[in-house]
Amino acid sequence: MIDAHRPPSSRVAHRRQGGGNVQAAGSVYGIRQKILAGHLPKENCRMTWYGPGTGGVCVACERPIAADDVEVECDLPTGGTIRLHRGCYDIWVAEWPTCDVG
Numbered sequence: 001m002i003d004a005h006r007p008p009s010s011r012v013a014h015r016r017q018g019g020g021n022v023q024a025a026g027s028v029y030g031i032r033q034k035i036l037a038g039h040l041p042k043e044n045c046r047m048t049w050y051g052p053g054t055g056g057v058c059v060a061c062e063r064p065i066a067a068d069d070v071e072v073e074c075d076l077p078t079g080g081t082i083r084l085h086r087g088c089y090d091i092w093v094a095e096w097p098t099c100d101v102g
């Protein structure tokens with residue numbers, strides 16, 4: 001459920017540290033929680049596309065994907081498409097295989 005109270009701020013303070021890792025908006029912990037709760041799928045994407053943000057909301061961190069961010073669009077084998085920040089996508093693909101319940 002997305003709360004629409006927050007105005008879309010185009011001026012997000014974005015701290016960029018030079019080079020190296022992409023700082024994801026989501027955290028490993030938060031994304032793991034979503035996987036475990038079933039809010040994020042545990043499956044490989046059938047297809048992925050990388051492109052600039054199109055104003056969608058990242059399924060992993062529920063923040064908008066800005067036009068100067070990289071958006072990963074992912075087709076699921078079971079149908080449907082999800083969009084994530086590139087950093088969130090990287091966390092998700094690394095984490096879901098380790099999130100086996102049971």
Ligand SMILES: [Zn+2]
Nearest residue numbers: 058061085088
């Ligand atoms: Zn995200």
